[in-house]
Amino acid sequence: MTAPVTCPRCGAPIQPVSGAGDLCARCVLSAAREVPGPGDTGHRPPPPAQAELAEHFPAYEIGALLGQGATGAVYRARHRALGLERALKVIGLDVAARPGFAERFEREARTLAGLVHQNIVAIHDAGRAGPWFFLAMDLVEGADLRQMIRAARIAPREALAIVGQMCDALQFAHDKGVVHRDIKPENVLVDRSGRVHVLDFGLARLIDPDVEALTRSGAVVGTPLYMAPEQWRSPLEVDHRADIFSLGVVFYELLTGELPVGRFPPPSHCVQLDVRLDKVVLKTLEREPERRYQKVSDVKTDVQHVEAGRKPRAARHTPPSILGSTRPTWMDPTLKAFVILVLALNVLAVIAFLFYVF
Amino acid sequence: MNVEPDSDDSQFHTTRWSLVAAAGNSERAREALGELAQAYSFPLYAFARRLGVPAHDAEDAVQSFFARLIATNDLAHVVEGHGRFRSFLRVALKNHVANLRARERAEKRGGGRVRLGIDLADAEERFVADRVDPGAAPEEVFERDWALAVLARAMARLEAEYRGSGRSPVFDALRPHLQGELDPGQAARQLGLEPGAIRVAAHRLRQRLRAALEAEIRDTVGGPECVSAELDELFRALAAPDSGREV
Numbered sequence: 001m002t003a004p005v006t007c008p009r010c011g012a013p014i015q016p017v018s019g020a021g022d023l024c025a026r027c028v029l030s031a032a033r034e035v036p037g038p039g040d041t042g043h044r045p046p047p048p049a050q051a052e053l054a055e056h057f058p059a060y061e062i063g064a065l066l067g068q069g070a071t072g073a074v075y076r077a078r079h080r081a082l083g084l085e086r087a088l089k090v091i092g093l094d095v096a097a098r099p100g101f102a103e104r105f106e107r108e109a110r111t112l113a114g115l116v117h118q119n120i121v122a123i124h125d126a127g128r129a130g131p132w133f134f135l136a137m138d139l140v141e142g143a144d145l146r147q148m149i150r151a152a153r154i155a156p157r158e159a160l161a162i163v164g165q166m167c168d169a170l171q172f173a174h175d176k177g178v179v180h181r182d183i184k185p186e187n188v189l190v191d192r193s194g195r196v197h198v199l200d201f202g203l204a205r206l207i208d209p210d211v212e213a214l215t216r217s218g219a220v221v222g223t224p225l226y227m228a229p230e231q232w233r234s235p236l237e238v239d240h241r242a243d244i245f246s247l248g249v250v251f252y253e254l255l256t257g258e259l260p261v262g263r264f265p266p267p268s269h270c271v272q273l274d275v276r277l278d279k280v281v282l283k284t285l286e287r288e289p290e291r292r293y294q295k296v297s298d299v300k301t302d303v304q305h306v307e308a309g310r311k312p313r314a315a316r317h318t319p320p321s322i323l324g325s326t327r328p329t330w331m332d333p334t335l336k337a338f339v340i341l342v343l344a345l346n347v348l349a350v351i352a353f354l355f356y357v358f
Numbered sequence: 359m360n361v362e363p364d365s366d367d368s369q370f371h372t373t374r375w376s377l378v379a380a381a382g383n384s385e386r387a388r389e390a391l392g393e394l395a396q397a398y399s400f401p402l403y404a405f406a407r408r409l410g411v412p413a414h415d416a417e418d419a420v421q422s423f424f425a426r427l428i429a430t431n432d433l434a435h436v437v438e439g440h441g442r443f444r445s446f447l448r449v450a451l452k453n454h455v456a457n458l459r460a461r462e463r464a465e466k467r468g469g470g471r472v473r474l475g476i477d478l479a480d481a482e483e484r485f486v487a488d489r490v491d492p493g494a495a496p497e498e499v500f501e502r503d504w505a506l507a508v509l510a511r512a513m514a515r516l517e518a519e520y521r522g523s524g525r526s527p528v529f530d531a532l533r534p535h536l537q538g539e540l541d542p543g544q545a546a547r548q549l550g551l552e553p554g555a556i557r558v559a560a561h562r563l564r565q566r567l568r569a570a571l572e573a574e575i576r577d578t579v580g581g582p583e584c585v586s587a588e589l590d591e592l593f594r595a596l597a598a599p600d601s602g603r604e605v
Contacts, residue, residue: 009537015502015596017509025509026596027537032568033593034538035561150523225528225551225559232552258524261549262531 047073145185248284408496
């Protein structure tokens, strides 16, 4: 009888996980016990019961629990006086107890209320009822993109329509200085008429701006796979271009059903579609924000170019960085030669100046 | 609304185990029991073997055991007390094997005349390949086998969840991280992500495994309040048979 292999982590003989022989079952189970579970054992408190909320929300008839996420629970709620169905988001008490939450909530809620756009889930009311911070939002009857991706392959034409509307929503918010920060399939709803509704604008920042702290606490906001690289490097300094990256991840996933991780192939290598779209998608996924699209509306313009059978702007060559331009612009060769000449003369002038001074 | 994927496996759903009990001796009960029986047939097979049932009889013993459970409607009383499927089966199979010994072989084959069609094709091979300390108590090994079966099913559930949503590269790269925190370097290079992103994604993977484990366990205990305790027991069971002697 050969000696059993000892696990280098726990030091006990390896009990292999069947179907995954290289993993130590004991270590796997031990690691799983250390993370919060979703059910009765989790650190995340269970969502409040409808009866518990009812006394604090007399204006609403609280209905079914629609879902629970990192920030809190969402209920279907009927506004008694207006007879309107709403989605009532009730922020978890653990989240609301974090330092500075009340101020952040007030500030963000005010900003979010200003985001009135046909592709953004509107906020109708926000505030505090008893111990609960809440947001009353549009109730969208439909499916989120995660459910759609799981249910069936999304046709490229449909994907382009969805991305176009996401661009509209994001551009509108960006123009008002609001960055979403957590664009992912779960945050994009499509109603029965095909209209896109982006939700949870700015909520990522509402919870806690410190990503490292979130990582440690396990209350991770968003899915890291959709986050732009700079969101990891300097989470406090991201701008709207982080949303453009996340949009790119969703775009790629809608087209191919896969995530663009590692050395990923251009979308047209995975599914049959216009190769000109590759350039558009890849430009949204540039690791450096400077190399991405600089405005989300440009993504939509390029998508429309491709749909109309024209070349997207992204397909035209990127200007040399010496020009300091942050977005690709097209130049005719004469103009380009002229610009290079002027720059060269400038450089010479600077050198001459330096010689003169020193 | 930030609804996480798969948050629908709520703690309020009916467990298969309670369905078995509630449905009593019906077609529904048989279906639910059949599914559980198939899922946990190997631990029972190996337990029967360790109790001394020879290889050529062990499969029949397991099949007739479940057939008898349905025929006699024994399950109904057991579940009333929020019992656990695992401990109930362990005790009941032991009794069943003792009864079988007292009877004729022909009768044993007949059993309750209902077969659930549990597939035990590779059970004997697995049993022989399993190098367990010969001194370990059959009950102890049964508990370990049960824990491994729960974990294997949860892993399969997790894998299906990731592959089904186009996250195969993530699953493959982060699998080793299911054993606990690892240096994110290799996975970061593989997936082209920042180490911070890998740490979070690995944490998320472990969380999803935890959710899958709880979903599996809910099917085998009387109520959601028992899930945590059962998870602890499974962990202890994995630690026991071999390492107990080594340390």
